[in-house]
Amino acid sequence: MPKLAIIGLDCLAPQLVFEQYREEMPNLKRLMERGMWGRLESTIPPITVPAWTAMMSSKNPGTLGFYGFRNRADYTYDRMTIANSSAVKDDRAWDILSRAGKKVIVLGVPQTYPPSEVNGQMVTCFLTPSKQNQYTWPPELRDEIDAVAPDYMIDVEEFRTEDKLALLESIYAMTRHRFVLAKHLTATKPWDFFMMVEMGPDRLHHAFWKFCDPQHPKYEKGNKFENVIRKYYQYLDRQIGDLLATLGQDTVVMIVSDHGAQKMDGGICINEWLLREGYLTLLERPAGVVPLHKAKVDWSRTVAWGEGGYYTRLFMNVKGREPQGAVPVADYERVRNELVVRLEAMVDPHGKNIGTIAFKPEEIYRQTNGIPPDLIVYLGNLAWRSVGGIGHESVHTFENDTGPDDANHAQHGVFIMVDPHKPARGQVEGLHITDIGATAVSLFGLPVPDDMEGKVIV
Amino acid sequence: MEHKGFTLWFTGLSGAGKTTLAVQVRDILKESGYKVELLDGDVVRTNLSKGLGFSKEDRDTNIKRIGFVCHLLSRNNVIAIASAISPYRDVRDGIREQIGDFVEVYAKCPLEVLVERDVKGLYKKALAGEIQNFTGVSDPYEEPLNAEVVVETDKETEAESLAKIFVKLKALGYLASTGGDGYTKEEEKAVEDRLRALGYL
Numbered sequence: 230m231p232k233l234a235i236i237g238l239d240c241l242a243p244q245l246v247f248e249q250y251r252e253e254m255p256n257l258k259r260l261m262e263r264g265m266w267g268r269l270e271s272t273i274p275p276i277t278v279p280a281w282t283a284m285m286s287s288k289n290p291g292t293l294g295f296y297g298f299r300n301r302a303d304y305t306y307d308r309m310t311i312a313n314s315s316a317v318k319d320d321r322a323w324d325i326l327s328r329a330g331k332k333v334i335v336l337g338v339p340q341t342y343p344p345s346e347v348n349g350q351m352v353t354c355f356l357t358p359s360k361q362n363q364y365t366w367p368p369e370l371r372d373e374i375d376a377v378a379p380d381y382m383i384d385v386e387e388f389r390t391e392d393k394l395a396l397l398e399s400i401y402a403m404t405r406h407r408f409v410l411a412k413h414l415t416a417t418k419p420w421d422f423f424m425m426v427e428m429g430p431d432r433l434h435h436a437f438w439k440f441c442d443p444q445h446p447k448y449e450k451g452n453k454f455e456n457v458i459r460k461y462y463q464y465l466d467r468q469i470g471d472l473l474a475t476l477g478q479d480t481v482v483m484i485v486s487d488h489g490a491q492k493m494d495g496g497i498c499i500n501e502w503l504l505r506e507g508y509l510t511l512l513e514r515p516a517g518v519v520p521l522h523k524a525k526v527d528w529s530r531t532v533a534w535g536e537g538g539y540y541t542r543l544f545m546n547v548k549g550r551e552p553q554g555a556v557p558v559a560d561y562e563r564v565r566n567e568l569v570v571r572l573e574a575m576v577d578p579h580g581k582n583i584g585t586i587a588f589k590p591e592e593i594y595r596q597t598n599g600i601p602p603d604l605i606v607y608l609g610n611l612a613w614r615s616v617g618g619i620g621h622e623s624v625h626t627f628e629n630d631t632g633p634d635d636a637n638h639a640q641h642g643v644f645i646m647v648d649p650h651k652p653a654r655g656q657v658e659g660l661h662i663t664d665i666g667a668t669a670v671s672l673f674g675l676p677v678p679d680d681m682e683g684k685v686i687v
Numbered sequence: 688m689e690h691k692g693f694t695l696w697f698t699g700l701s702g703a704g705k706t707t708l709a710v711q712v713r714d715i716l717k718e719s720g721y722k723v724e725l726l727d728g729d730v731v732r733t734n735l736s737k738g739l740g741f742s743k744e745d746r747d748t749n750i751k752r753i754g755f756v757c758h759l760l761s762r763n764n765v766i767a768i769a770s771a772i773s774p775y776r777d778v779r780d781g782i783r784e785q786i787g788d789f790v791e792v793y794a795k796c797p798l799e800v801l802v803e804r805d806v807k808g809l810y811k812k813a814l815a816g817e818i819q820n821f822t823g824v825s826d827p828y829e830e831p832l833n834a835e836v837v838v839e840t841d842k843e844t845e846a847e848s849l850a851k852i853f854v855k856l857k858a859l860g861y862l863a864s865t866g867g868d869g870y871t872k873e874e875e876k877a878v879e880d881r882l883r884a885l886g887y888l
Contacts, residue, residue, distance in 0.1 A: 276887065298887050299879075302720065310719075311878055315857050315868045343850055343869045345858070355881070358874035363850035368843060388884045435886055538888055614886070634886045 232480040233672050234415070235424040235665070236469060237338065239277055240431035241486035241643045243268045250462045256470035257645060260484060264647030265654035265686075268489075270661045273593050274540045274605060275488035275638045278312050278356075280662060281339040281426060284487065285321035287666030287681035291594020291601065293319060297538060301600040304550050306534075307522040313342050313356045320678070322669040323347055326422050329675055334414050336425040337407060339487075350418050352410065355384035355428060378410045385432050389634075393454060396436055401464070404429040408468040412475055422669070423476075433461050434490040438636035445492040445635060481672055483646045485665060489639035494583075496616040496626040497575065497608045499535035499543075505624065506571060508532040518620040528553035532564060533603070537617025539638050542602035543568065543587075565589070565603060572606055578625050583609035595682070611637050646686065648672075660686065690721055692761040693861050694754075694786050695852075697770040698779060698831060699794030700823045701809055702801045704840035704848070708794065709770040711849055716766060718872045724760050726753050728771030741820040747778050754782030761786055766861075774822045776829040790859065792852060793834035798823050800841045835859070 247266065251258055260266075272283045272290050278298045279290040290296050295312035302308040310316070317340055323333040327348035335341060335351045342353035344366040351366040352374065360383060365371045374381050382403040390396055404427055411425050439447040440454035473482060500521050503509040510530040515523075521534055528546060532555055536542045545568075547561060548554035556564050569587040577583050585608050590601040608615055614637055616626055644660050646668075663683030671677050671685040695712065697705035706727055713725045728749070732739065735752050739745040750773045757767035773779050783789040801823070802810045813821035820826045831837075836855045838848035853869045856862050862869070870878065882888050 278887075298882050308720075310868050311870070311875060311882070313868050313870070313878075315853070315862055318860070343853055343857070345854055356878055358870065358877045361846075362874070363844075363846045368847040368850070384881065384885075432885070536888070539886065617888070 230421065231672055231674075232420070232477065233422050233483070233669060234473075234476050234480050235422075235483045235485060235669070236472070237281065237424065237426035238430050238465065238484065238486050238643070239281075239339075239426055239428045240434050240488060240490050240638065241484075242430075242434070242490040242639065243486075243641055243643045244489070245458070245462060246643050246645075250459060253459065253463050254466035256466045256473065257484065260482065260645050260647050263653050264482075264645060264651075265657045266643075266645040267657040267660050268641040269485060269644035269665075271488040271638075271640055271642055272662055273588055274607075275611070275640050275642075276539055277339050277431070277487055280487035280642075282317055282319075282321065284485065284662045284665045285323070285338070285424075285669070286317070286319040287322075287663045287670075287677075287683040288319050289594050289663065289682060291590060291597045292680075292682070293317070294598030296590070296599070296601055296605065297536075297540075297542060299536075301544070304600065305552060306526075306528065311356065312340065314340050314345060314353075315343065316340070319680075322666045323349075323422060323424065325670055325675065325678070326673060329673065331421040331673060332419045333422040334418060334420045334424070336411055336414060336423075337428070338424055338426045349420060349422075350414055352414075354426070357383050359383070374410060377413045378406050381406045381410055384428060388432065388436070393436065397433075397454075397457060400429050400432050400436075400461070403427075403432075404461075404465065404468065408472055411472055415472070416475060421673070427465075429461070430465070430486070430490075433458060434636040435634050438490065438492055440635075442492050446494060447635065479649055481646070481648045483644070483665065485644055486642035487662065488642045490636045491612065491639040493614055493635055493637040494577070494609060494612045496614045497541075498616045498618065498621040498624055498626055499537070499541050499606075499608075500617060500619045501621045502575070502624045503533055503535060504619070508568070509534055511619070515620040518618045521617060521619050524619045529555055532556055533568060535606075535615060535617065536602075537615050539614055540611065541604075541606035541608060541615035543572075543604040543606055545603040568604060572604070575608070577609075578623075583613060585613075586610055611639060613637070657686075690764060690766075691788065691861060692722075692764040692766060693788035693790060694757040694761045694767045694769065694782075695790050695792060695856075696757070696773070696779065696782070697768070697792045697794055698773045698834075700796065700798065700801055700828055701772060701821075702804055702806050703794040703796040704838070704845075705770040705772075705792075705794045707845065708792070708838065708840075708848055708852070709768050711845065712852060713768055715849070715853075715869065715871055718875075719868060719870070721766055722764065723766045723768060725768045725770065726756060728753065728769070728773070731771070741826070743775075747775065750775075750778050750782070754778075754785060757782070758786045761788055772822050772828070774826065774828045776831065779831065788861070790836070790856065790861070791831055791834040792836045792838060793831045794840055794848075795830075795837055796840045 299309040333349040342357040353364040385399040510527040512525040667683040736749040760767035813824040
């Protein structure tokens with residue numbers, strides 16, 4: 230019977246793995262030579278939630294009904310809920326495999342908290358409030374983790390710090406403990422399917438990208454953190470090598486990431502932009518920067534508002550839908566089209582177009598369940614982040630609203646797969662994140678459900 | 688928030704943890720924006736079922752009344768939570784049939800442990816013969832055969848039992864995707880703060 234191990238590395242960047250650091254990562258290099266590899270196109274948006282669930286359910290965010298970490302609970306202006314596992318109504322590969330009697334181990338995969346009753350073991354993700362919560366299935370696994378990996382970390386603490394050394398240590402510790410637990414679980418529990426996700430690369434990129442990327446506007450040659458990302462990738466490669474050595478020769482191995490990384494040029498204060506463009510009206514300008522829900526918005530004269538994050542979600546204030554809707558339904562499409570044109574014309578402080586792309590959910594998804602944004606916007610094609618607060622002096626900001634952050638996400642992640650019973654195939658193209666779930670189910674000889682949207686990678 | 692109603696029925700011996708869990712579930716659901724009512728067997732006996740005793744007939748009447756109120760609430764999209772020993776299987780199953788959207792949680796705990804715990808001092812009295820018709824001691828308790836959730840309160844922490852209940856409610860589709868995320872208000876705030884610090888929001 231086949232065994233499948235999926236090692237997920239959040240935000241692992243294809244340009245670093247496949248090009249820049251390839252020769253310095255002997256374990257990944259060997260996997261690439263023995264199997265197939267290529268860039269893995271992520272979801273729109275390319276964010277941890279919904280990307281990992283899209284990967285393992287083989288469904289796009291519109292079908293899944295969540296478009297980011299927080300989603301509108303209703304059509305009020307401020308009620309949002311966090312999309313943890315409770316929001317996931319669709320099967321992920323391990324649910325299907327569990328039902329088919331396969332033993333699974335699921336470690337740290339985003340959107341698994343609260344845990345579900347899998348046929349095997351589950352350790353939930355960084356949406357777990359704390360280790361005080363029930364974060365394992367079965368419940369007693371928690372005590373076992375306390376014994377074998379007592380310092381296991383759900384995530385790094387104090388991410389927004391200028392104490393970069395402490396943060397770096399924390400990221401290494403998180404990665405180390407996760408692999409310790411991965412090795413323990415795979416060595417001591419029966420399994421057919423193993424999947425882990427390590428968040429370290431994402432945390433590292435956001436905290437250290439400007440020190441390592443000569444293209445970054447804030448890069449300084451010869452700075453003391455210049456090789457931090459390179460060294461961490463080498464460390465990751467050794468950890469992967471150690472884990473693979475224990476998994477057995479017959480195991481099919483996948484190395485995947487949910488999205489890539491790129492430099493961040495700055496932030497666009499989206500609500501400030503909407504204000505200046507006449508789409509948002511305040512009753513009173515706040516004294517300093519405040520979150521939009523704390524500002525006095527004149528909803529009766531507001532057309533749209535936006536949320537912060539690595540991309541913008543734009544919501545329109547529609548008559549009969551929002552409590553104080555201002556856009557008549559008959560004008561909705563015209564106003565939305567106008568917003569698209571204006572957003573895509575957005576410029577940097579020097580007047581240069583930054584290449585923003587605005588998507589209409591119904592044009593990119595087969596269905597739009599839940600409450601989708603009216604527009605999903607990649608500011609500067611993701612080179613700029615979205616800053617949600619209002620009261621900024623300018624539309625552009627180079628100091629993040631929540632602390633230092635110098636990377637943004639990129640549309641493509643990493644895919645490497647080795648099936649010991651198949652010949653090497655080298656580089657492959659056209660891979661999509663939803664292909665992974667379908668491929669995982671198919672590897673066990675099970676029928677791929679009709680509603681899975683990805684294709685089986687053969 | 689609009690959501691579907693259903694009845695969450697806690698059954699089990701006195702002191703097994705039914706009401707403790709029921710109160711927790713109610714609070715979590717309320718904080719998440721759900722409409723919830725809790726019917727506690729002990730409280731119901733002071734109003735809805737005032738005057739009823741502990742004969743089989745009176746017990747059945749008491750449980751049927753609770754079931755009736757749960758039915759009214761559930762069909763009006765309220766989550767009705769009942770916490771009552773409800774010792775007889777046929778009565779519980781009758782209510783299940785009546786309501787349809789019915790989730791049974793069996794708070795399971797061995798009698799020896801309950802006698803040891805004896806929070807209300809009732810077991811001591813029952814064993815001494817001072818209380819008649821005491822379920823588990825001098826009256827039967829019929830375990831559920833197909834409870835949706837079995838929580839073993841002598842083996843699990845409260846958090847573990849709660850996790851089981853919420854996992855099941857989610858799996859059954861009673862907790863909508865836009866709400867009811869299983870966090871308490873404080874937990875939601877902690878997670879939101881983390882996401883903001885990480886740059887996701």
